[in-house]
Amino acid sequence: MKNTHKAYYNSPIGLVEVTSSDNAILSVDFVEKEEDASEKHPEVLVQCIKELDEYFKGQRKNFTVKLETQGTEFQKKVWNELTRIPFGDTVSYKYIAEAINNPKAVRAVGNANHNNFLGIIIPCHRVVGTNGKLTGYAGGIWRKEWLLQHEKNCGILNVEPTV
Template sequence: MEIAHIQTPLGIAQIAGNNNGISSISVSDEGTISTTITPVLQAAVAQLNEYFEGKRHSFSFKINPQGTEFQQKVWKALLDIPYGKTRTYLEQSKVLGDVKAIRALASANGKNPLWIVVPCHRVIGTDGSLTGYAGGLWRKKWLLEHENPTNQQSLF
């Protein structure tokens, strides 16, 4: 497993993967930035940097998240939420075909190993609230605003 740490506006992202794909991306407030990036991780690092620069809305590098069959199903459904859009947990449970699975869906979202790339930050509460986010609600708010900035209207 190869690992790199990069600086992002939200903290230090750790990217881990091998020739089978990127298996995890997480963020923390501490860490040491990598001085070299191995070829296996270069596409992920470049694309994450482009995302934060506002130049990328989707990711094309190979991913390989590890999880249960249900978690994999939930994470795959998250990939269908477009950049700049949100879905509620209820809407997402309907996409999965079981409205009673909201709690299980929320749990699987919380175990998403691919920060930003599998966009669990785009799932919100039915009332529009920013419920639950492993990286902290302030990061979820930042990501949603980054993807859908409010333009200041001119009075003149």
């Protein structure tokens, strides 16, 4: 069994728990309270917290931290496609299904989004209903709305990442 480590980030929309192995991020999730955090943080965990901080401060549009996705091949295909959605933009579940050459898999795309354990970094919040309405988000619709507005505001300011 591999070592896992946890750290927390207090974002403007709630507490974010980040879990990593020794060399890759395993999950990024909103939580209600902190559990026991790791005493020793591997470099990848420190980098992820730094990148999240830059994102929430409007200084980062793209994440570079190493990720380890755990899911089916279909889910990984969907998640990979999500990373192609430009910062500040939205696409529909149907668009993602078509982009992965499986146009009838709209519901399966929604399910893959629901099983994305790397929220914010793999931007499932950028996927909306075909009619443009905000639909499901594990962190809550109000957080999805906040994240989209945050990215739109940053896009207007044209803030470039400071690394």
